[in-house]
Amino acid sequence: MPIQHNISLVGIGFSWPDGTPCLTDVDVVYDAGLHGLIGSNGSGKSTLVDIITGGLDPAHGSATAPPRTHVLRQDLGLETATTVADLLGISPVLSAIDAVTQGDVAPQHFDAIGDDWDLRDRPEAAMHRAGMPGIGLDREVGTLSGGQAVRTALLGIRLARPEALILDEPTNNLDAEAREQLAGLLDGLRHRIPVLVISHDKALLERCDSISELRQVDPRNPASTLRRFEGSFSAWEATVDAEEETKRRDIRDARATADKEKRDRINQQIRQSRDERRGKKFAETKRKPPIAMGGDKENSEKSSARARALMADRERAANDRLAAAEDSLRRSEDVYLDLPDTAVGNGTRIVELQLLEDAGVVGSAQESEDDVVPLPTDETHVIVSGPEHLRISGRNGSGKSTLLERVVTGAPMSFVSAPGMGRIYEVIGRTDRIGYLPQRIRLDPEATVLETVAASNPGASDQRLRDDLARLLFRRDTVFAKVRTLSGGERFRVALARILLSAPAPRLLVLDEPTNNLDMGTVDWLVNALGGFRGALLVVSHDQDFLDRIRIDRTVPLDA
Template sequence: MPTQVHISLTRIGLTWPNGAECLTDITATYGPGLHGVIGSNGSGKSTLARLLTGDLEPSTGFVRVPGRVSILRQDLGISSSTSVAELLGIAQILQAIDAVARGDVAVETFETIGSDWDIAERAEAELHRAGLDDVALDRLVSTLSGGQAVRVALVGLRLAHAEAVILDEPTNNLDGPARAQLFSFLEELRQTTPTLVISHDRELLNHCATISELRPASPHSSASTLTHTPGNLSEWEEAAAAAEAVAQRHLREAEAAFAREKRERIAQQTKQLRDERRGRKFQENHRKPPIAMNNDKMASQISAAKTRATLAAREQAAHAQLVEAEDSLRNDASVYLDLPDTAVGHGSTTLELQLIEDQQPHDGDVLGTEERHVIVTGSEHVRIAGRNGSGKSTLLRTIVEAHGPGPHLPTVYPGMERTYQVVRRITPVGYLPQNIELEPHHTVLDVVAAANPGATEQRLRDDLARLLFRRDRVFAPVQELSGGERFRVALARILLSAPAPKLLLLDEPTNNVDMATVDWLVGALDSFHGCLVVVSHDEAFLERIRVDRTIELSPADRSPSGGEASDHS
């Protein structure tokens, strides 16, 4: 029986060149199976992946991994000139095969090929298996949708036959069929290959055998440590909730103990002041000789000082226990925001879409009336659904770029079989794209104030506090924020703008954000009273925000050399 391979981390620590600690005292072992890694944005999840792949060396401790480690990165490690063959990891082999065909007989060339003379055929077969028949090996990845690019990268993992696999947010941009392919692939790996999944996807994490959480080593530490527990996400959440209940009980006990010690100290001080007044009055009446009274006074002062020191020490110890109890809480706060100006009239038309007349459905594919002519009314929550590359992001941009209420023909994007034109839409419109751009040197308060110049600083700070940007955090520059915080700033800018949006468009809002930020998003949307249109493959998120109807887009008919490069859903 072959020896099982493992990933092993022993007392790992990482300190950046500027002296800032990132990771501390991380110890874990991962055998064959699926292992989830969770944590807030900025906690070091992707940094941990770089340690495992050898891109980074730890400052302390030891990392042991199998010889062949493959990783699916969030950004896929691609540029505008990356080809499908490069993303698959087979470009050098194909170049070596071409070189041999031209007469190259160098040893190094044959070593590059190894036994992979049929790699092109195997790659094309795997692309076909993944439903990517029209994706040629020389095609640029920039011409694919985001979901298609992820599926190509997953095909590359199949071809690599890695001994360990790391997946960084693998479900981002994946539609239903592609998610099913991913889960099938992970099921194949489960028996033999240690597989770490960095994710916030609840469905995926509930397939995991263990959950590792990266969180601050202490409330005042910039470094994260890791807790490694058996079970899937639901089991981890149950254990975390039980631990939080214990922590809350300890906090109540510590608060009571601190209050008791404080009362005893105050009572002792009151008694001491009363005794001192009595002593002075006794001395004034000359009831004892001066020497005796001075001795009594000195003894009383010594006794009182000892009592004060004892009570102060007990109060200080109780306060330390209170601080420790407070620090043990997870501090997961909820969002409350009042946005009455986002409300729209019940029954009023907020969005009207019309399928362009010269477009024809597939043979045997009959479109219903609702699909040809879509009217969204009031504060409906609408989901735009469809396969990767079907034009969901393009439709959102079409809605954004329509110039207020119609009827008129706004700009539409070519390339889809079924393209909607916007006949009418309500204003104002708020739009949160997948790629968020904020001025890096502006503060949180600057960003929001620019969208609502008539609001006072205090009002904006109050609203930002309700969105969990508290105290001096509102003065933090965007470039110093975590990914989750930048996401929250971008949505806060929209929700707190003047005039307030009555139509809100969100494009894959849960991609690349942690579970705490998803919870924050759900809370913020609870305060929004207008019409919501969202593109998302995150079924758990969609269940939490209420979806009233779904507009289904058909897959686009892409040619091997082209496609809609900017549509990443």
């Protein structure tokens, strides 16, 4: 019987070199199956992966994983790979084989090769079975179509023959077809090996056998701990919702108790004051000898002090229980931002796109003219008008980001179409009031949040900007934080705030894969923030849950 491999974490704790706690008391075992790992940005997900793979040593506890644990970073490696061999993840092994063949017998080469002496031959057969014959290992990734690149990256996982697989946000930038290919691969592996997926993609998480959440539980301790939930993402949501409702009931009960203790303390003080007045009046009548009156007064003061201390302790304990109950509740603050200056009237033309006359033959290098599908008439001339929400769709490499950039810059089409590109539109008209949020956000790292936003609206007072930033959850001294100190999610929020609060206000908002690399809380923030935008929206996204929440009126496909 084959040995069952697993990923095991026992009592893991980790702190950064400056002493800041990151992880605490992480205990979990992942056997064969598909396991989702979620958590807000900065909660320690990537750190945990580095501990599993040996890249970081925990402060205490132990982590074990199978020797052939394969890790695939974001975008399936598409962003960093140069050649097909890089994308397959076999370049280090091939280099080791070449070194040994040339007479270099260093031990590290043999360690890298292991049992993969035939690795140079296996990819050719695998590429042929995947419908991509003739693609060599030295071919540049940039010459592949988007679909070919994704299929190649997925083949790399199979060639690695992993005993465990870890994927970090694998669906970022992947089109629907590529996501289905990835899902099929994971479904095939989950019955044999543990597959750990870091993701905010709800569709992918819904396929999981378990969901593990890294979360800061104690507000006084920045370290995250891990809790595992059996079942899919919807099962996790149902469990969390039920727990949150219980916590809200506990808060109501704790608040009622705290209010009662406060009333009891006040009533006790009123009674003591009344008794003290009576005692003073009684003393003035001299109905007892002075020595007896002095003893009564001393006893009364001691009794009153004990009663006040007891009531104060009870009220303090009730308030502590209330604070603890409130701290246990997950924070879900709503954004409210009214942006009347972004409004555009119905029928106002914002963007006009014209399909190029020869676009019918533009497409994948694998296609022939017989494969070209006639275009619907209304897709040859696209007009975005009024407060319309338009989605640009298409497979990877079809030119979606290129089209968005041309809409933003107004530049004419001046490039030769690459293999895999679909329909090519010329921008023949556009508003000049455009807000653009690209995939790679660039901000001045030394500027503060307030300075960054003020630069796009120099006529606004600091107080007005602070008020608007507070509505976007940048409150009090957080507006004075420098960009370099912010998390990735916080920088994203600053970038969008700079656009939404700019002057003149944008009438068209262009978003290119905005939910990539965002945790679920930041996606919620984005959806709420867009609720105040009254202009037109042009978006590229493969995140169906996000698209459903922001209302898409129309979709223009670039697929040929």
